Amino acid sequence: MRINRTFLFDEVKEAKKEYEKTEPITNFSAIELVAKYMYQVLGYKGEKLRNELINYCKSRANSFNENLYYKEINRWIENAKKYNLRKIDSITITKNEYDTLASIKDSKERECLFYALVIAKAVKQSKLRRHSKNITPSTNFYIKYRNLKDIAKFAGFRKVDGIEVATILHNHLDKIYVYPPEKELIKLLYAEADGEPHYTITNFDNIKEEYRKIFSDFPEYFCKRCGKEIEKTGKNQKYCSACTKEVRRERQRQIMQKTRDDSAKSKL
Numbered sequence: 001m002r003i004n005r006t007f008l009f010d011e012v013k014e015a016k017k018e019y020e021k022t023e024p025i026t027n028f029s030a031i032e033l034v035a036k037y038m039y040q041v042l043g044y045k046g047e048k049l050r051n052e053l054i055n056y057c058k059s060r061a062n063s064f065n066e067n068l069y070y071k072e073i074n075r076w077i078e079n080a081k082k083y084n085l086r087k088i089d090s091i092t093i094t095k096n097e098y099d100t101l102a103s104i105k106d107s108k109e110r111e112c113l114f115y116a117l118v119i120a121k122a123v124k125q126s127k128l129r130r131h132s133k134n135i136t137p138s139t140n141f142y143i144k145y146r147n148l149k150d151i152a153k154f155a156g157f158r159k160v161d162g163i164e165v166a167t168i169l170h171n172h173l174d175k176i177y178v179y180p181p182e183k184e185l186i187k188l189l190y191a192e193a194d195g196e197p198h199y200t201i202t203n204f205d206n207i208k209e210e211y212r213k214i215f216s217d218f219p220e221y222f223c224k225r226c227g228k229e230i231e232k233t234g235k236n237q238k239y240c241s242a243c244t245k246e247v248r249r250e251r252q253r254q255i256m257q258k259t260r261d262d263s264a265k266s267k268l
Contacts, residue, residue, distance in 0.1 A: 007119055007150035009204035011085040012041070025060040032076045039080040049077060086126040090202050091118055093214065094195030100175065101190075107218060108155065112168045113175065113190070114211050115151040116143050118201065120188050141191035145184040154207055158226045 006029070008014050015037035018030045025031065035053050038044040044052050053073065057064040066073060097117060104110040120141035143151075148162030148169075157164055169176055169186065177187040201210045223230050225243040239247055 006153070007122075007147060008086060009088040009122055009207075011036070012087045015041070015085055019056070022060065025057075028072065031057060031072075032079055033085070035076040035080040036083070036085050039077075040085055049080070053077065084126065086122065088122045088125060088204060090200050091121045091125065092197050093117070093199045093201065094192045095198045096192055096195050097190060098198040098214065102215070102218075104172070107215075109168045109171060110215065110218075111155050111211055112151050112165050113172060114214075115154045115207070116147070116169070116186075117141070117188060117191055118207065119143050119147050119150060120191055124193075139193040141188045141193075143186050143188065145186070156208065156222070156226075 011033060015033040018025075019034050019037050031053075034056060035049075038052055038056075039049055050073065053076065054064075054066045057066075057069070101110050101114055101117070104113065120143050123143075124141055145162070148165040149160050151165045152160040152162055155165070169178075175188070175190045177189060179185040179187070199214050201207070201214075203210050223240040223243050224238045225247065226240065230237070230240045
């Protein structure tokens with residue numbers, strides 16, 4: 001099984017969906033979500049939690065062997081006890097945060113720093129670590145290296161390996177602090193714990209639409225095929241230059257295939 005973490009704003013809803021699924025599972029992170037759901041929502045404890053989790057894994061993966069995955073099972077259970085399921089209802093963007101983002105001329109770079117801010121605020125708000133009442137909360141906001149892929153997905157990049165996002169963030173070192181590589185941590189210097197509210201995000205099912213609402217004064221056009229920003233030169237333009245060529249090739253192939261099919265039929 002592979003580990004494929006995707007940032008979720010409502011882990012409770014996603015965990016319930018995963019718990020109720022019956023098709024084969026291939027994702028470690030989904031099992032960890034289910035373990036949290038069993039412990040925090042269903043109230044399973046001790047051996048019942050372990051047994052129910054093992055039975056769940058076997059029901060969705062016939063080859064699952066609890067002896068081979070002994071360490072993973074222990075980790076899933078420990079994390080279920082240690083970290084809350086995230087559930088974000090709203091996130092507020094302050095006036096200063098908006099002004100900082102609005103000052104970025106390149107819309108794709110602005111969008112990436114916006115998603116970084118939203119993720120950092122979601123992590124801060126969710127108070128993931130359980131039983132942390134005696135810990136003084138930090139006023140700093142962070143994203144992890146793995147969140148670069150999430151930002152790429154939200155932005156609609158064709159490649160979601162995070163490399164393009166890392167390059168974009170490097171262009172704004174005045175707004176971030178990158179810790180030594182072994183920490184895999186980036187601090188957002190433009191994020192605020194308090195400040196004058198500018199906009200409250202509530203639609204996490206379509207975070208891109210929320211971005212467009214906030215920055216509606218900045219007209220943008222994107223390729224319908226790859227999502228890349230384009231400079232619109234005509235009323236009916238839908239694609240960037242590269243995708244326009246590819247779409248034409250696809251249409252030509254379809255026409256040629258139809259011609260061959262029609263020709264074959266006429267010979268019958």
